[in-house]
Amino acid sequence: MSSDESRAVWTAEPPGRTVVAVDGGTLLGTARMGPNRPGRGSHVATASFMVHPDHHGRGVGRRLGTDALAWARSAGYRSMQFNAVVETNRAAVHLWQSLGFTILATVPEAFDHPEHGLVGLHVMHRRLDDAL
Known part of the structure; x- marks a missing residue:
């Protein structure tokens, strides 16, 4: 994917938001956030994250x-x-649980991992009416 194609896919349109984490001129990671679903599901947010290895x-x-x-x-x-936290990504699962997310369900074999083969995807959730 080209930079322009990647930017078009990753950059959230309003009411969403895209942020980057930088240290000096070094890009460390990025997050994309917005409503999980349009219409009657728009009161639930979602986000996606990438951190450079x-x-x-x-x-x-x-x-x-x-x-x-x-x-x-x-x-x-x-x-x-x-909607899709790879179950073998233990660091991510641990991080989200430490920030108050719970695993609601795991969709079996929903992700074809390059090392582990078919693995599950967790659906994780957190209410926002309590403190961070």
Whole structure:
């Protein structure tokens, strides 16, 4: 995918929001957030995250996650739902659970992991009516 194609896919349109985490001129990661569904489901937020592998373990994902939660709360969303957290991504699962998300369900064999083959995708949820 070209940079322009990637930007078009990743950049959220209003009411959504896209942010980047940088250190000096180095891009560390990015997050895209907005309503999980249009219309009657638009009171639930969702977000997607990417952190450059060279910067894993530095708190970039946590910072992006807490920013997304604060934004969703301030924008009036009632909860946040992640539709596809790869079950073998233990760091991500641990991070989201530490930020108050629970696993609602796991869709079996919904992701074809390059190392682990077919693995499940967690649907994770967190209410936003409590403190971060």
